[in-house]
Amino acid sequence: MFCRLFQLKTFLLLTIFVGGCAVEAANNRAGEIVGKSAVVNENSPKTIETENIPKGAAIKITPDSPADTVRVFYKNLREKRFREAMFLTNLRPAIEGLTDAELKDLQIDFEPIARQVPAEIEINGEIVSGDAATVTAKLPDNETDKIELQQIKLRKENNYWVILTVDAAAEKLVRKEGKNYFFALRIETHHTEARVMLGRISKAEMVYALQNKGFYADIPTLIEKGFLPADALSSDSTGYNYLVSLSQDGKNYSAAATPAVYGKTGKLSFQFQFDGKNNPRLTERDTGGNLPK
Incomplete structure (x- = not known):
């Protein structure tokens, strides 16, 4: 898990x-x-x-x-x-x-x-x-x-x-942020978790495509094949919702992560997609909790 x-x-x-x-x-x-x-x-x-x-x-x-x-x-x-x-x-x-x-x-x-x-x-x-x-x-x-x-x-x-x-540096931050400290830490950590999960999705898609003649799959299929943990379908573990969008022919995809509750479980939205040269690229920005455009 x-x-x-x-x-x-x-x-x-x-x-x-x-x-x-x-x-x-x-x-x-x-x-x-x-x-x-x-x-x-x-x-x-x-x-x-x-x-x-x-x-x-x-x-x-x-x-x-x-x-x-x-x-x-x-x-x-x-x-x-x-x-x-x-x-x-x-x-x-x-x-x-x-x-x-x-x-x-x-x-x-x-x-x-x-x-x-x-x-x-x-x-x-x-x-x-x-x-x-x-x-x-x-x-x-x-x-x-x-x-x-x-x-x-x-x-x-x-x-x-x-x-x-x-340590002393963290204690100084604790004193500065007061009761906001744990909530800020939660958001920061969820941002890290979202990046990690998108990285796992990317690797899972690569393995799946190698085994399926270059075709990619949605998240439920990747989980069924054992390439992703079931957590990818829920925001409980990471505070984020994940979405994989497949091209019409199934030979291209993009992946996104948005906070389950904006401002509480996360602030940044993430998108993983390929550029014009088919190189993977991860972008992240504050979109108010919406999918990146």
Whole structure:
């Protein structure tokens, strides 16, 4: 099934699966916290009492500590309490101004990520240095989906720990755009998805024509032959509607993509066609949601 990029970009690409770098690359400098039963924290005890360890944790977790912040974040995320979860991150400016209706509109993109959060988050270590902290936990890898040890960065703001889900440049953009951030990201990502789908349509048409004496096909036929995913018939995955127009003799075609809801799922309209020299050309412009002319 065609992978919905926005679902990855809102959380995975922007690393709500907090993106830490894999610990494997930092094992030699992380205080060898993997597999240890003690918290590595300048301000906390160096030993633990096993009865105080929450289920799923390999260290003692102090209330309101960096490790506790990570624990609560993933608990909220798994329970689909998205506002509460993101309040604990540096994406807070993008969520705190949203109305309940606006947040509900974004849930279609957030919920698949919530389902990927393990029932138990194994937190293995915590390093605190002044107003900066690193927590290690076993989380799904962004690319492989396998559970791997990840590093999660935090900073202290007004006596609270904040999870750094995006880098400084992205955080600056989040602060600038505020509650429009996720909606702008959705549109930008749908634009990318539309280009990708049109590219897939082009390749599918090429393969089909090679097998059918130079004749092209409509989208349902390409799907039936297994050259395109079924998502090409729906706007659910990419926010765009797709159309293939065949010439009368079936030996030429053009393809177009228009936003399902202009201004909400996308702004640009795309058209893929051949120029006078039979070279493929993709054009894109804002047509108010109409087919390009």
